[in-house]
Amino acid sequence: MRRRTFVVSAAGAALATTTPTGAPALAADPLPPSLGARFPGTGRGYWRGGRPRSAFHRHLDTLRAYGVGLVRVDVSWPKSERRRGRARAGHPYNRRLGVVLDAAAERGVDVLVTLHDSPAWARPGAASRDPSARFPEDPEAVRPWAEWLGATYGDRVRAWEVWREPNLPDATGVTGPGERAARYAALLRACSAGLKTGHPGAVVVLGGPRHTDHRFVRDVYAAGARDHFDVLALRPRQDPGAPPGVRQVANFPAVAEVMRAYRDGDKPVWWTDFAAAASAPEDPGALVRPFELARLAHPQIRLGVLAPGVSPHRLAALRDYFQRYDGRRPLL
Template identity: 30%
Template sequence: MHVASNVASIGMPGSDARRDIDSVADTGFEGIRLLVKWSDIESVEGILDWSRVDREMAWAAERNLAVLGVLTWAPTWAVPADYALVTHPAPASAERFAQFVSAAASRYRDQVGAWEIWNEPNVAASYGPSANPVQYCDVLSASSAAIREAAPGALVITGPTSPAVDSSNDLSPATFVEALYRCAGAETFDAVAMHPYSSPQLLSEPTEPWSSAHEIAKVRAVMESHGDAGKRIWFTEFGAPTTNSGVDEQRQADILVDGITTLTQLPYAGPVFVFDFRDSMTGSTVPDYNYGLVRSDYTPKPALDAVRAFVG
């Protein structure tokens, strides 16, 4: 699995998850990144509904797609009451989250080769109300132990970092990863993950001190300083949105070609996952809904052929 794809659009109302997964395979991708959301599966405490994820895993298996699972998002009953209005609040109990992790890892141990623990935990938008590496270390440690017991062959990947600078609510990738080594320890994970977005710039042409190209180098330096150079960095989201506030479709293709080329040439690179395969809602003003290689109606953008050169 060298270059793979996200399929975030399958979570949108009216989406055709099977068609999206089949399209990923038909394009030539060998792997897929699937969200396994605690908030959906156990929305009521003690009642677990795996049906949606079961279907997605089965469809991926039918197409021989390697699966990276993302264990993330807490249901409202599992977060502190004062976090209720936070978009994606951190779980109140690392141990309770790890129970869910154990159940998922056991259920999908024959289908999932690697698990990410949470999504973008270095920023408040994904680990509210603010990034808390010490608390996340508890989540990572408990989840890692659960996976290693339930699915010994699966890799444990750190929660992927979002581009950010150090502030009261967010932590830069390098600061966050440094904290993981100090409070969780290298033994709790098999690889580090990042989301090295660069849009509207090319990844290979960083323009700011906090640009993702610089941050990748800083994270790698942290790993080496802890004697962990044998591990890889997985780049589990990379892309650009085709919106008025983003880039045009040709620029999206250029960013993807440059980024995939830059990332795969790194000697310590793990897989690179394109974000996203299909637009969730083409024409929406929401950037996140317009990252697809294809539009909502499956018509291709220039990025599809551009990325196809790296797969298959």
């Protein structure tokens, strides 16, 4: 297939030149990361009377037509296991997950399941309706549910991401950065052990911190998480509210340096929630450029999962970009 030349912007050149020495070598003409998209298939908006609305299948078909090969689906622990030890595949919420997995398989699409939140019974010391009380008091409380998930759905799930944005206080209920990382590492260990007991082939993803937060990644490694996940996730949302220096894809070399420092430099990295800055909605290449920078400079980055609400012209630009290549990078 004849490939057209893609001109890297000045920002791209800067990113490439800041890649630390010792990074994995790139092929002469490397493939781009694979493309994924978030699909809120377990949410109420897609369902009526226990059956998926027409939009459920229509949206999956649209994503597939644009070249999406993986969808990220969020699964809430409180909704899946309302009472301790009472998770059942026949529960309406868990039935939704089963339908999502079947519908994705019919289209040849992989599924990344993101686990999040904790039920009130797992955090008795907090007010049951407190939205910031997200980590369970005892991290081992998640292990039986994770084992059930692995045994029940493991052969249909490509990978399991443990928690959403665990570097944020409002997603964890923990204000101190050091304590937040340590408690997350304990939760990750318990959840990973449960998933792999239920399904020995389970692929566990370190829950993507919001932004390219190398400090949180460093603290989680320091807390002993290295051997308890197979993929490291990041969520480089390009929004202006991020702390200085960590929100852009250009900060990835700092993350890669942390991984190498803990002898984990070859582990795959996924963007599990990625969006371009909303300040330039008319720019169709705003999502293409980060994928091209990852292709040229960072072989570790294997997947980019688009956040909801990507405009059709940006999706079309991505589709055209991927059509220039004979394939995508393998996820693992």
